[in-house]
Amino acid sequence: MAEVELLSTPHNIQISDVTCDSFRITWEMAHEDASRVTHYFIDLSRKEGSEHNRFKHRDVPTKLVAKAGPLPMAVRGHWFLSPRTEYCVAVQTAIRQPDGDYQVSEWSQVVEFCTGGKQRRSNRELNVIDYSTSLYRSECGGAMLPSFKDNSGSHGSPINGKLRGVFLSCNTEFDTGLPPKDSPYGPLRFQISAERLLNPSTNLYFADFYCMYTAYHYVVLVLAPAGSEGDSFCKSHLPRLDLSSNPFLTFTSGDAPAFCHASDVILEVLYTEPLLLEPGILAQISGHHQLMSLSTANAKKDPSCKVCNISVGR
Template sequence: MAEAGSTEYLRKLLRKADEHCSAGSSDTVSTFYRNKPSSYFDDIKDKHNNIMEPYLKDHGGDPRCPINGRLKGLFFNVTLQGGTIPHKSPFGARRVKLPLSEVFNDSANLYFADFYCKRPRNHLRRSSQMVSRRRSRIHYVTLVLTRSGSDADRFCQQHLLKLDPQGNRYLSKKSSIYKTLDRDAVHVEVMYTESVDLTNRDLTSTPTIGQGQSTPGGIPKTVGCSICNVV
């Protein structure tokens, strides 16, 4: 169970997420996907024996997110666009995919960690422009997937909210069927806390959008957004 000091805050944040996502439906999904620049995967092959190892979570998102700077993992996306994995990515030109059945099995636990949107890069926009863009701003739901009994799992038991693997709206499994949220302008991201062996896995090329890579240190949560800020 999460610590008393953070439990109520996380519960309020989850209620915010549930409220915003209640109008969404669900997509059947079978794959985790992760995009990074080619140099990232080259480094793993050349210097890390093809093992993609978890690293410390940055300080992006909600500043009170319990995993910021405290838990190691690998971020994967699960959100589909039009029922398929997005053709482009803002995080890099190469993509690796993992079958959900390989990592989200009966020995895994799922936790809620964060709900946020990213503040605009141009902080000098007028408030009227900010208001007009607020409804279309992309929100992110952050989940953590652990191996039951691991050090990461014990951390999450103490600091996060455990989700029912069959009954939550963000990423669920029933038998061999996996479902994820289908909600306009909401992305579900999953931090997986185990290493991944890239041997015999296909790396595919994808076009990039935006800056084409993640921002070092992460992007802080938007202050004042009524959708994802807890009052």
């Protein structure tokens, strides 16, 4: 009987690109194993002794099984990863046998990391999250024109179907402070300097706070130039936020203006005026375009969440 050649133990585990519900992981293994390994096992669990976060889902040990592929590999899952939470992770490689069983390596050493949301991030760029660039350039005079807010989020939000705007994203990677490499919105990203939109002549309003059966929450803000039609609507329908002091998005003036955003929520901003393409930068995203859980078109709020529903669990 031929002797079975053992698999080497994965080592030098590296975690990168950590967000509130995703991360990338890579490791090293013997060169001869790369062509034999068919599957990866990733053991993920909340670090013992860490405090439970305030989000609604319980943290339970999770073993992920993935077909072998190029490293680093992305791990995404709002159903088992929670924001601002410390996790332990270990890796095992495997070869699937003809009978369906697996020949496995030893588990790697355990590595610890923390998901996004422990601090506020500085962000000097605002990113358009849904657009067709060729349409705006050819038919809209080089500008993105405001459109009505859809019916996603809280059904009682006063801006749904009534306020026009261009949707922007303020989210950044937890470990770099840069815009996410991956995007659920499309393969192109338009970035514009935050100070062009967020400045003393602009008013900031709170519009919505909701989740969609996920461990993370969405916050929708409205940016309206003072005295504009959008500003008039917001004054009578939305609470105004202090630009220099609020939990979500701030601007501090000075010789070097500072812009910060909350990193424990998915932050979206509705800008109520046309947005010119010329002052911004259009580029291909460096990661992957993924139509997944972050796409919120007409998505409804989770009515059972005890965090974003005032009447639940009080």
